[in-house]
Amino acid sequence: MSFKTILTVTGPGMSDGDVKLVAGLCEEASAHLAVLVVVLAAPPPVGEYAAVISEDWLKERQAEEKLLKKTTAAMTALLAGRGLSADIDSEYPEAGWADETIGRRALYADITVLGPELLAGATLKNKAIEGVLFSSGKPLLLVPQGSRPTLKPKRVLVAWDSRLEASRAVRESIDMLISADGVHLVLVDPVEGENRHGAEPGAYVAAYLARHGVKVTVDRLPSATHSVADVLRQHAVDIAADLMVMGAYGHSRLRERIFGGVTRSMLEGPSLPTLVAR
Incomplete structure (x- = not known):
């Protein structure tokens, strides 16, 4: 929008x-x-x-x-x-x-x-x-210290986990995604299956974005010994992203506070301008 x-x-x-x-x-x-x-x-x-x-x-x-x-x-x-x-x-x-x-x-x-x-x-x-x-x-x-925010980003990282919050974040940022030179749809440790990411993780949302004219690439990444937040931060550096888009609080706010979580980690220390929605 x-x-x-x-x-x-x-x-x-x-x-x-x-x-x-x-x-x-x-x-x-x-x-x-x-x-x-x-x-x-x-x-x-x-x-x-x-x-x-x-x-x-x-x-x-x-x-x-x-x-x-x-x-x-x-x-x-x-x-x-x-x-x-x-x-x-x-x-x-x-x-x-x-x-x-x-x-x-x-x-x-x-x-x-x-x-x-x-x-x-x-x-x-x-x-x-x-x-x-x-x-x-x-x-x-x-907008963290030292970053250069823009509402017309050239390269965007979308953190995708097939949850409602991620879908909301994509919808709220769709105009920016359409105008970007490249959008990387990033899935960390995606799980195949009807109730998760589908038979080909990322395929449905990539097709949805492509119909809007988004120049989208699907990146499926393993977390290995790293946290999901750290994987997203490093990949943003690797692709020279100037904006990250992600859903917030897929779990309850109380659960995030007690056990941590991707949302809490990203909100406490964003490494680049980050658009979040829920």
Whole structure:
């Protein structure tokens, strides 16, 4: 699909680098930029000392709200001079429901892009990723430090595992796949069979993509002693991919947190711009 509204998330203490990066993507795609400035509210005091420290807590919240307004004003001034269609919202949620707050805003964008500075953090990064993936139904583009993101990639790696999430990721990125010079459909340790990849792993999805005009190549790779995530990362280097497309959280979020998983590994350390969907 084409991206006409692109959302990004930022917060106090961050430079304007992420917003500038996403603004550049919007200019490339002639898209509207939506910026969400988020400050996570200090949790309310509890227990026997709550009455004593409540005044300090109120002062902390007032300082946070002031910082939120200052950051929002700075983003507004930054974008005012670019001649770009844009809007800026701000939110001050408590951490417990910040993911839902971000997810609700992502409902009204075609894609959310998280830049390297936000990805270098922890709490806000996790809330943004979970909010978009679990509360919006929209795709997410992760842009790690040192990469050169584009919405018009030349070579794309699609991580395919015959699950619903991978199919969603392909559908959300289909316009980029069509315009790319080459798309590598990568299956790691594919299992033949009616309930898995079919008699010829990758054949059905490759035919589907080819009917759309995608220049697709099927790569079936063994994991050997390596993790699936490491195999995908290395193959992206080998083919000089400038974008990876993958489904997220084929298992439950809780199971991924406890046992790890491809999604968790890729989200914690993407090595190139990665579009994920579920």
